[in-house]
Amino acid sequence: MAVLFLMKEKGDFVMGDRLWEHEPFDEYELEELTQNLLIKAEKSLKVILPDFYVELMRTQNGGRLFKNSFKINKKNVIADHLLGIGSRKNEGILITPYMIKEWGLPNDIVLISGDGHSWFFLDYRQKKEDPCVTFIDTEENFEIIVANNFKGFIDKLFRDGKVNEFELISESSYTTGQLERVVEQGDDPFLITDSFLYYSVADCDFDWLVSQALIVMDNPDEFIAPEVMAYMMKKIANTEQKISNKDSLVSLAEKxxxxxxxxxxxxxxxxxxxxN
Incomplete structure (x- = not known):
């Protein structure tokens, strides 16, 4: 089994093999981990996070995984992301208290990967430092310890090329005028985000789309701006070679x-x- 890193150099891990997916618009990747964020997260969750987890988050604070599966009882279980250390209660591992109530999960845990009824988590019921990792499926009423600690969990992850990869596609098509109207009205999260999803792949004037995104960044709905930015990053990645004037990108970055x-x-x- 290849280990996560061979050595540590200048604060970064030298990977023995690839772990992260490295997508330009990764919804699970959070801002750079600082000591202040770490202290606040541990205080909020009332735990001491494993050293190995913390050091990994310093290299990338959460994100989608290239090594996307974990074998449990000879069955491949998807583990396609790791939750990072957020600064707010709904970000990264700080979503744990909410999900415990929402899905009836055990107390004294910290979620690290999963969705809905099935999760991988740091299991502080077993021990308070360097806890084991447990998998739970509340729908199947199934729970099992899968690794003695977080490092053991990472070491057992592997790439399953059969895991279905899908691309979000807009449910409708939108004219530029329609997008401008829903952005101006600002009260329909679905139409706003779906129209930007449509134009993340559809042809349009790039500067115009950025001008609309700049307006959306002031929308008070906390979920709209992040989703729109994810689609803008997709557009930027797809349009990069055609962008000759970077002024609009500079404006978006400053915003x-x-x-x-x-x-x-x-x-x-x-x-x-x-x-640059």
Whole structure:
């Protein structure tokens, strides 16, 4: 079994093999982990996070996994992302208290991967430091310890090429005028996000689309701006070779640099990479 890293150099892990998917618009990747964020998260969750987990989050604070599966009882179980250390209660592992109530999960755990009724979590019921990792499926009423600690969990992840990969596709098509109207009205999260999803792959004037995204960044709905930015990053990645004037990118970067949502701010560095 290949280990996660061979050595540590200048604060970064030298990977023995690939772990992260490295998508330009990864909804699970949070802003860079700071000591202040770590202290606040541990205080909020009332736990000491495993050293190995913390060091991994310092290299990338959550995200989609290239090594996307875990074998349990000879069955491949999808583990296609790791939750990072957020700064707010609905971000990364800080979503744990809410999900415990929502899905009837055990207390004294920290979720690290999963969705809905099935989760992988750090199991602090067993021990308070360097806890084991447990898998639970509430629908099947099934629970099992899968690794003695977080490092053991990472070491057992593997790439399953058969895991279905899908691309979100807009449910409708939108004219530029329709997008402008829903952005101006600002009160229909689905239409706003779906129209940007449509134009993330549809042809349009890039500067125009950025101008509409700049308006959306001021929308008070906390879920709209992050989703729109994810689709904008997809558009930027698909349009990069055709962008000759980077002024609109500069404007977008400045707009999100100090945005109140970490899910929006996290794209700032990525946009700078396209500008430079």
């Amino acid at each position: 999100i640099k100090n945005h109140e949502s970490v899910e929006v701010r996290k794209y700032y560095t990525s946009i700078l990479n396209y500008i």
